[in-house]
Amino acid sequence: MSDLQSTPVFRTEGLSLGYGPRTAVSDVDLVINPGETTVLIGANGSGKSTLFKGLSRQLPPRSGRIQFRSQDLGQLRPKPYARQVALLPQSPVVxxxxxxxxxxxxxxxxxxxxxxxxxxxxxxxxxxxxxxxxxxxxxxxxxxxxxxxxxxxxxxxxxxxxDTPTVLLDEPTAALDLAHQVELLDLMRSLRRPDGSRTTVVAVLHELNLAARVADRVIALKEGGVQAVGTPDEVFTEQTLWEVFDLEAEIVRDPTEGHPVVLPRGRRRAAAEPEGARTEPGESTVEVPVGMEAS
Known part of the structure; x- marks a missing residue:
């Protein structure tokens, strides 16, 4: 394995990011490996889009650091960086x-x-x-x-x-119908470099079952910190979905592809719990119907 294939594409250490007086991401340590599709998930306000902006040089660190292939991200010149990393932000202006x-x-x-x-x-x-x-x-x-x-x-x-070795995608399936969502994510996961190695993809996704379908690694964020990191099998568990999204769900296996599939059952209302109580997955809850998309 070459040094390029073994060196992390991104590494953060003690990373904090924010807007004005507000800190949105705090003390995050993580590694993005080359050749993998890594998906960031989390509820609205969890910090996933803020972390994405840090990795894509749209937001400088308040503290800690971000490295791109062992170099300080802030020290890289824009044009050479753009030959290495392509970015699709949310709602680009035409x-x-x-x-x-x-x-x-x-x-x-x-x-x-x-x-x-x-x-x-x-x-x-x-x-x-x-x-x-x-x-x-x-x-x-x-x-x-x-x-x-x-x-x-x-x-x-x-x-x-x-045509870069690394691609950053912030909610790339927005405005696409379901068929094009699946087609796009399968396409991005299948991209290859001239040497045959896989393109590194980092994506923010809301739709959990699409994330489970395409991700090699999933990073789940909550309240500005990393709650869970691992394969889809490791992250998409009833307990983790409860902790990250306050969502009661059943996890089944896709009969063809084998990846986990999230079947939402309901979302706990905080007001329905006695003070100090904690209702665990599988116990009685006050439920409200939710769709397949966690937001």
């Missing part, structure tokens, strides 16, 4: 007047010299990316004429055209 192909072509900017003209390699990367998300027929269509789901696939094509 510049007015661009066609699909023109927007996807922006993914090639880190690989060009300043004001350099597109190369044949750029054209090939753009065409390949459009094909991978089934948008070749819309290449000349203005992006602002597309549906929300089509726009999301254009942004994913931009990330693919950037």
């Amino acid at each position: 510049p007015e007047g661009l066609t699909v192909a023109e927007l996807v072509a922006r993914g090639r900017h880190p690989h060009r010299r300043w004001w350099g003209a597109p190369s044949p390699g750029d054209d090939e990367a753009i065409a390949r990316a459009l094909s991978m998300v089934d948008l070749e027929q819309l290449a000349e269509r203005p992006v602002d004429e597309l549906s929300g789901g089509q726009r999301q696939r254009v942004w994913i094509a931009l990330v693919l055209a950037q």
